[in-house]
Amino acid sequence: MPNIDYQRLANFRYAVITTIGDDGYPFSVTTNYHLTPDKKILLDKPLLPSKLDGRKVNVLFNHITGVPTGGYNERRYMLLWGTTHEDHGKLRLEPEKLSEWDEKILPFPEYCAKVAPQGAKYLENIQPSVEA
Amino acid sequence: MIRLPSWVQHTFNSYLVCEFTTVKNGKPVTLPLLPFYQPDTGKLVVTSSILFSKKIEHMKKNPKVSMLFSNPEGTKSGKHVILVQGTASTDDMDLDHGWEKYLPLWRKKEPYIDAYLAEREKFGWFWKRIAVQVGPKKITAWKDGDTSKPPEVFGA
Numbered sequence: 001m002p003n004i005d006y007q008r009l010a011n012f013r014y015a016v017i018t019t020i021g022d023d024g025y026p027f028s029v030t031t032n033y034h035l036t037p038d039k040k041i042l043l044d045k046p047l048l049p050s051k052l053d054g055r056k057v058n059v060l061f062n063h064i065t066g067v068p069t070g071g072y073n074e075r076r077y078m079l080l081w082g083t084t085h086e087d088h089g090k091l092r093l094e095p096e097k098l099s100e101w102d103e104k105i106l107p108f109p110e111y112c113a114k115v116a117p118q119g120a121k122y123l124e125n126i127q128p129s130v131e132a
Numbered sequence: 133m134i135r136l137p138s139w140v141q142h143t144f145n146s147y148l149v150c151e152f153t154t155v156k157n158g159k160p161v162t163l164p165l166l167p168f169y170q171p172d173t174g175k176l177v178v179t180s181s182i183l184f185s186k187k188i189e190h191m192k193k194n195p196k197v198s199m200l201f202s203n204p205e206g207t208k209s210g211k212h213v214i215l216v217q218g219t220a221s222t223d224d225m226d227l228d229h230g231w232e233k234y235l236p237l238w239r240k241k242e243p244y245i246d247a248y249l250a251e252r253e254k255f256g257w258f259w260k261r262i263a264v265q266v267g268p269k270k271i272t273a274w275k276d277g278d279t280s281k282p283p284e285v286f287g288a
Contacts, residue, residue, distance in 0.1 A: 025217040029215070060162045065149055065206060067205070115183045119181070
Protein backbone atom coordinates (compact mmCIF):
# COMPACT_ATOMS: atom_id res chain seq x y z
CA MET A 1 0.00 0.00 0.00
CA PRO A 2 1.68 3.24 -1.09
CA ASN A 3 1.93 6.25 1.18
CA ILE A 4 -0.63 8.56 -0.45
CA ASP A 5 -1.19 12.16 0.64
CA TYR A 6 -4.99 12.22 0.26
CA GLN A 7 -5.14 15.95 0.91
CA ARG A 8 -3.01 16.60 -2.13
CA LEU A 9 -4.78 13.87 -4.11
CA ALA A 10 -8.07 15.73 -3.61
CA ASN A 11 -6.72 18.78 -5.46
CA PHE A 12 -7.01 17.69 -9.07
CA ARG A 13 -9.83 18.40 -11.49
CA TYR A 14 -10.17 14.91 -12.96
CA ALA A 15 -8.45 11.57 -13.41
CA VAL A 16 -7.09 9.70 -16.43
CA ILE A 17 -7.54 5.92 -16.31
CA THR A 18 -5.23 3.86 -18.49
CA THR A 19 -5.27 0.15 -19.15
CA ILE A 20 -3.73 -2.11 -21.77
CA GLY A 21 -6.19 -3.34 -24.39
CA ASP A 22 -6.37 -6.80 -25.93
CA ASP A 23 -4.46 -5.39 -28.93
CA GLY A 24 -1.55 -4.47 -26.64
CA TYR A 25 -2.04 -0.73 -27.03
CA PRO A 26 -2.64 1.50 -24.00
CA PHE A 27 -6.13 2.99 -23.75
CA SER A 28 -6.67 6.16 -21.70
CA VAL A 29 -9.84 8.00 -20.86
CA THR A 30 -10.79 10.86 -18.57
CA THR A 31 -13.20 10.45 -15.70
CA ASN A 32 -14.33 12.22 -12.56
CA TYR A 33 -13.25 10.98 -9.16
CA HIS A 34 -13.85 11.58 -5.49
CA LEU A 35 -12.31 10.51 -2.23
CA THR A 36 -14.40 9.15 0.63
CA PRO A 37 -13.73 9.96 4.32
CA ASP A 38 -12.38 6.42 4.75
CA LYS A 39 -9.85 7.06 1.97
CA LYS A 40 -11.46 5.16 -0.86
CA ILE A 41 -10.67 6.43 -4.35
CA LEU A 42 -13.86 6.22 -6.39
CA LEU A 43 -13.90 6.80 -10.14
CA ASP A 44 -16.90 7.34 -12.37
CA LYS A 45 -17.24 4.43 -14.80
CA PRO A 46 -16.37 5.58 -18.32
CA LEU A 47 -18.28 4.19 -21.32
CA LEU A 48 -14.98 2.84 -22.67
CA PRO A 49 -13.21 0.63 -21.84
CA SER A 50 -16.32 -1.32 -20.91
CA LYS A 51 -14.73 -3.94 -18.65
CA LEU A 52 -12.67 -2.43 -15.86
CA ASP A 53 -13.75 -4.64 -12.95
CA GLY A 54 -10.65 -6.42 -11.68
CA ARG A 55 -8.38 -4.77 -14.28
CA LYS A 56 -4.85 -3.57 -13.67
CA VAL A 57 -4.74 0.14 -14.46
CA ASN A 58 -2.84 3.28 -13.77
CA VAL A 59 -4.62 6.49 -12.86
CA LEU A 60 -2.98 9.84 -13.50
CA PHE A 61 -3.98 12.97 -11.63
CA ASN A 62 -2.25 15.79 -13.46
CA HIS A 63 -1.86 19.48 -12.83
CA ILE A 64 0.81 20.18 -15.42
CA THR A 65 -1.42 22.28 -17.61
CA GLY A 66 -1.13 25.50 -19.52
CA VAL A 67 -2.24 28.94 -18.34
CA PRO A 68 -3.74 31.54 -20.72
CA THR A 69 -0.79 33.91 -20.30
CA GLY A 70 1.65 31.16 -21.29
CA GLY A 71 3.65 28.66 -19.32
CA TYR A 72 2.52 26.53 -16.41
CA ASN A 73 1.73 26.95 -12.76
CA GLU A 74 1.72 24.58 -9.81
CA ARG A 75 3.25 21.70 -11.72
CA ARG A 76 2.35 18.47 -9.99
CA TYR A 77 1.06 15.02 -10.75
CA MET A 78 0.30 11.80 -8.92
CA LEU A 79 0.33 8.48 -10.78
CA LEU A 80 -1.21 5.48 -9.06
CA TRP A 81 -1.04 1.88 -10.22
CA GLY A 82 -3.60 -0.56 -8.93
CA THR A 83 -6.69 -2.63 -9.59
CA THR A 84 -10.20 -1.29 -10.19
CA HIS A 85 -13.24 -2.96 -8.66
CA GLU A 86 -16.96 -2.33 -9.21
CA ASP A 87 -18.34 -0.63 -6.10
CA HIS A 88 -21.97 0.56 -6.05
CA GLY A 89 -21.93 1.82 -9.63
CA LYS A 90 -18.46 3.34 -9.34
CA LEU A 91 -14.94 2.00 -9.80
CA ARG A 92 -12.92 1.74 -6.61
CA LEU A 93 -9.18 1.95 -7.14
CA GLU A 94 -7.15 -0.36 -4.94
CA PRO A 95 -3.78 1.44 -5.11
CA GLU A 96 -0.59 -0.61 -5.16
CA LYS A 97 2.15 1.81 -6.21
CA LEU A 98 2.65 5.57 -6.47
CA SER A 99 4.89 7.84 -8.50
CA GLU A 100 4.58 11.61 -8.11
CA TRP A 101 6.15 15.01 -8.54
CA ASP A 102 5.17 18.33 -7.02
CA GLU A 103 7.39 21.29 -7.77
CA LYS A 104 6.47 22.87 -4.43
CA ILE A 105 8.03 19.87 -2.70
CA LEU A 106 10.83 19.18 -5.18
CA PRO A 107 11.66 22.25 -7.34
CA PHE A 108 12.54 21.50 -10.95
CA PRO A 109 16.32 22.11 -10.69
CA GLU A 110 16.53 19.73 -7.71
CA TYR A 111 14.36 17.24 -9.60
CA CYS A 112 16.81 17.32 -12.51
CA ALA A 113 19.72 16.73 -10.11
CA LYS A 114 17.88 13.81 -8.50
CA VAL A 115 17.35 12.01 -11.82
CA ALA A 116 20.89 12.64 -13.13
CA PRO A 117 21.79 8.92 -12.68
CA GLN A 118 19.07 8.03 -15.21
CA GLY A 119 20.68 10.46 -17.69
CA ALA A 120 24.09 8.93 -17.09
CA LYS A 121 22.67 5.43 -17.57
CA TYR A 122 21.06 6.43 -20.87
CA LEU A 123 24.31 7.93 -22.16
CA GLU A 124 26.24 4.84 -21.13
CA ASN A 125 23.81 2.58 -22.95
CA ILE A 126 23.95 4.43 -26.27
CA GLN A 127 27.63 5.28 -26.43
CA PRO A 128 30.28 2.80 -27.53
CA SER A 129 32.59 1.69 -24.72
CA VAL A 130 35.81 3.62 -24.48
CA GLU A 131 39.01 1.91 -23.40
CA ALA A 132 41.02 5.10 -22.93
CA MET B 133 -2.03 8.55 -43.06
CA ILE B 134 -5.36 8.91 -41.26
CA ARG B 135 -7.56 11.75 -42.57
CA LEU B 136 -8.77 13.87 -39.67
CA PRO B 137 -11.33 16.64 -39.30
CA SER B 138 -10.05 20.12 -38.52
CA TRP B 139 -11.24 20.10 -34.89
CA VAL B 140 -9.06 17.07 -34.16
CA GLN B 141 -6.01 18.65 -35.81
CA HIS B 142 -6.68 21.93 -34.01
CA THR B 143 -6.73 20.05 -30.71
CA PHE B 144 -3.34 18.47 -31.48
CA ASN B 145 -1.92 21.89 -32.36
CA SER B 146 -3.32 23.79 -29.41
CA TYR B 147 -3.36 21.56 -26.31
CA LEU B 148 -0.18 22.21 -24.37
CA VAL B 149 0.04 18.85 -22.61
CA CYS B 150 -0.98 15.30 -23.44
CA GLU B 151 -1.03 12.22 -21.22
CA PHE B 152 1.52 9.94 -22.87
CA THR B 153 1.50 6.21 -22.05
CA THR B 154 4.25 3.67 -22.61
CA VAL B 155 4.09 -0.02 -21.71
CA LYS B 156 6.55 -1.49 -19.22
CA ASN B 157 6.37 -5.26 -18.67
CA GLY B 158 2.72 -5.23 -19.75
CA LYS B 159 1.76 -2.37 -17.44
CA PRO B 160 0.94 1.21 -18.46
CA VAL B 161 3.09 4.17 -17.43
CA THR B 162 1.32 7.49 -18.08
CA LEU B 163 3.01 10.89 -17.81
CA PRO B 164 2.24 14.42 -18.99
CA LEU B 165 4.27 15.52 -22.03
CA LEU B 166 4.35 18.38 -24.52
CA PRO B 167 3.11 17.09 -27.92
CA PHE B 168 3.62 18.44 -31.44
CA TYR B 169 1.66 17.61 -34.59
CA GLN B 170 3.05 17.32 -38.11
CA PRO B 171 0.10 17.70 -40.51
CA ASP B 172 2.20 16.78 -43.56
CA THR B 173 2.96 13.29 -42.21
CA GLY B 174 0.06 12.89 -39.77
CA LYS B 175 2.59 11.95 -37.09
CA LEU B 176 2.82 13.31 -33.56
CA VAL B 177 6.08 14.12 -31.84
CA VAL B 178 7.32 14.42 -28.30
CA THR B 179 10.84 14.96 -27.05
CA SER B 180 12.38 13.72 -23.83
CA SER B 181 15.45 14.71 -21.89
CA ILE B 182 17.85 11.87 -21.13
CA LEU B 183 17.15 12.76 -17.49
CA PHE B 184 13.59 11.48 -17.86
CA SER B 185 14.36 8.70 -20.31
CA LYS B 186 12.81 5.63 -18.67
CA LYS B 187 9.85 6.06 -21.02
CA ILE B 188 12.27 5.89 -23.96
CA GLU B 189 13.64 2.60 -22.66
CA HIS B 190 10.06 1.31 -22.46
CA MET B 191 9.36 2.36 -26.07
CA LYS B 192 12.51 0.69 -27.36
CA LYS B 193 11.25 -2.60 -25.91
CA ASN B 194 7.59 -2.05 -26.81
CA PRO B 195 6.72 0.71 -29.32
CA LYS B 196 2.97 0.61 -28.65
CA VAL B 197 1.99 3.92 -27.04
CA SER B 198 -0.97 6.21 -26.59
CA MET B 199 -1.43 9.95 -26.29
CA LEU B 200 -4.53 11.41 -24.66
CA PHE B 201 -5.42 15.03 -25.34
CA SER B 202 -7.76 15.85 -22.49
CA ASN B 203 -6.96 19.29 -21.15
CA PRO B 204 -7.61 22.53 -23.07
CA GLU B 205 -6.53 24.76 -20.18
CA GLY B 206 -4.45 27.68 -21.38
CA THR B 207 -5.86 27.45 -24.93
CA LYS B 208 -8.84 28.87 -26.79
CA SER B 209 -9.64 25.43 -28.14
CA GLY B 210 -12.86 23.51 -27.59
CA LYS B 211 -13.03 21.00 -24.77
CA HIS B 212 -12.45 17.85 -26.80
CA VAL B 213 -10.94 14.57 -25.62
CA ILE B 214 -8.86 12.66 -28.17
CA LEU B 215 -6.95 9.42 -27.77
CA VAL B 216 -4.20 8.51 -30.24
CA GLN B 217 -2.94 4.92 -30.22
CA GLY B 218 0.11 4.32 -32.33
CA THR B 219 3.65 3.14 -32.82
CA ALA B 220 6.60 5.10 -31.50
CA SER B 221 10.03 5.39 -33.09
CA THR B 222 12.83 6.98 -31.10
CA ASP B 223 15.74 9.03 -32.46
CA ASP B 224 18.77 9.53 -30.22
CA MET B 225 21.42 9.81 -32.94
CA ASP B 226 22.10 13.48 -32.09
CA LEU B 227 20.99 14.29 -28.57
CA ASP B 228 22.26 17.87 -28.74
CA HIS B 229 20.72 18.97 -32.03
CA GLY B 230 18.54 16.23 -33.54
CA TRP B 231 15.42 17.42 -31.72
CA GLU B 232 15.98 21.07 -32.69
CA LYS B 233 14.08 20.58 -35.95
CA TYR B 234 10.94 20.58 -33.79
CA LEU B 235 11.77 23.96 -32.21
CA PRO B 236 9.41 25.91 -34.54
CA LEU B 237 6.53 23.72 -33.31
CA TRP B 238 7.76 24.06 -29.71
CA ARG B 239 7.91 27.88 -30.00
CA LYS B 240 4.29 27.98 -31.18
CA LYS B 241 3.19 26.28 -27.95
CA GLU B 242 5.78 27.78 -25.61
CA PRO B 243 6.99 31.12 -27.06
CA TYR B 244 9.23 31.70 -24.02
CA ILE B 245 11.29 28.55 -24.72
CA ASP B 246 14.08 30.63 -26.25
CA ALA B 247 14.74 32.30 -22.90
CA TYR B 248 15.48 28.86 -21.43
CA LEU B 249 17.52 27.85 -24.46
CA ALA B 250 19.67 30.95 -24.03
CA GLU B 251 20.76 29.52 -20.68
CA ARG B 252 21.19 26.03 -22.07
CA GLU B 253 24.46 25.39 -20.22
CA LYS B 254 22.74 25.68 -16.84
CA PHE B 255 20.70 22.57 -17.52
CA GLY B 256 23.02 20.81 -19.95
CA TRP B 257 21.59 17.31 -19.65
CA PHE B 258 17.99 18.58 -19.76
CA TRP B 259 18.73 19.74 -23.30
CA LYS B 260 20.16 16.40 -24.38
CA ARG B 261 16.94 15.18 -25.88
CA ILE B 262 15.53 12.17 -27.65
CA ALA B 263 12.90 12.78 -30.33
CA VAL B 264 9.94 10.40 -30.55
CA GLN B 265 7.66 10.18 -33.56
CA VAL B 266 4.30 8.47 -33.11
CA GLY B 267 2.52 7.09 -36.16
CA PRO B 268 -1.20 6.92 -35.32
CA LYS B 269 -2.94 3.59 -35.86
CA LYS B 270 -6.30 4.50 -34.37
CA ILE B 271 -7.74 7.78 -33.12
CA THR B 272 -10.72 7.82 -30.76
CA ALA B 273 -12.28 11.25 -30.36
CA TRP B 274 -14.98 12.61 -28.07
CA LYS B 275 -16.11 15.94 -29.52
CA ASP B 276 -16.96 18.36 -26.68
CA GLY B 277 -15.26 15.99 -24.26
CA ASP B 278 -18.24 13.92 -23.11
CA THR B 279 -16.66 10.50 -22.60
CA SER B 280 -19.99 9.06 -21.44
CA LYS B 281 -21.06 9.17 -25.11
CA PRO B 282 -19.80 6.97 -27.97
CA PRO B 283 -16.69 8.47 -29.62
CA GLU B 284 -15.84 9.03 -33.28
CA VAL B 285 -13.14 6.60 -34.40
CA PHE B 286 -10.63 7.30 -37.18
CA GLY B 287 -8.26 4.74 -38.71
CA ALA B 288 -7.93 1.05 -37.83
